[in-house]
Amino acid sequence: MNIKQKIVAHATAGAIALSLFAPFAVVHAAMANPFGEGGKAQGYLKNAGNEAGLTSAPLEVIIGRIINVVLSLLGLVFLGLALYAGFKWMTAQGDSKEVDAAKDTLKNAVIGMIITVAAYALSNFIMQQLFTVTQA
Numbered sequence: 389m390n391i392k393q394k395i396v397a398h399a400t401a402g403a404i405a406l407s408l409f410a411p412f413a414v415v416h417a418a419m420a421n422p423f424g425e426g427g428k429a430q431g432y433l434k435n436a437g438n439e440a441g442l443t444s445a446p447l448e449v450i451i452g453r454i455i456n457v458v459l460s461l462l463g464l465v466f467l468g469l470a471l472y473a474g475f476k477w478m479t480a481q482g483d484s485k486e487v488d489a490a491k492d493t494l495k496n497a498v499i500g501m502i503i504t505v506a507a508y509a510l511s512n513f514i515m516q517q518l519f520t521v522t523q524a
Contacts, residue, residue: 446522452515459511462504469497 445453473494480486 446519449515449519452511452519455511455515456508459504459508463501466497466501466504469493469500473497 473490476493477487477490480490
């Protein structure tokens with residue numbers, strides 16, 4: 389493995405690691421300081437659900453959050469399929485059947501992502517309308 393391949397491999401690994409762990413940093417940063425004024429963890433676990441908005445939320449908000457989580461997981465599935473198809477394509481070594489199989493996998497993954505984005509847009513619109521109607 390030459391230096392250029394090593395750099396590309398390390399950059400790819402770093403980008404994947406960043407994309408996998410960045411959401412945890414955002415969630416952690418959004419939570420309140422667990423240490424109260426006294427420097428001790430004061431009621432952090434007791435209030436964590438309320439600060440994250442997990443309790444006493446209307447039903448439509450809870451359903452909307454569940455739909456968003458499921459659709460986000462489908463986005464991760466797309467990412468995995470795209471990486472798998474790219475790996476298959478790169479390791480095909482000129483075999484046209486392998487390349488065609490990788491292209492089909494990538495094409496199907498893109499179609500699935502389009503369906504997922506359309507489902508997200510539709511469910512987001514419906515949840516916003518339900519929220520608007522129930523608030524009026």
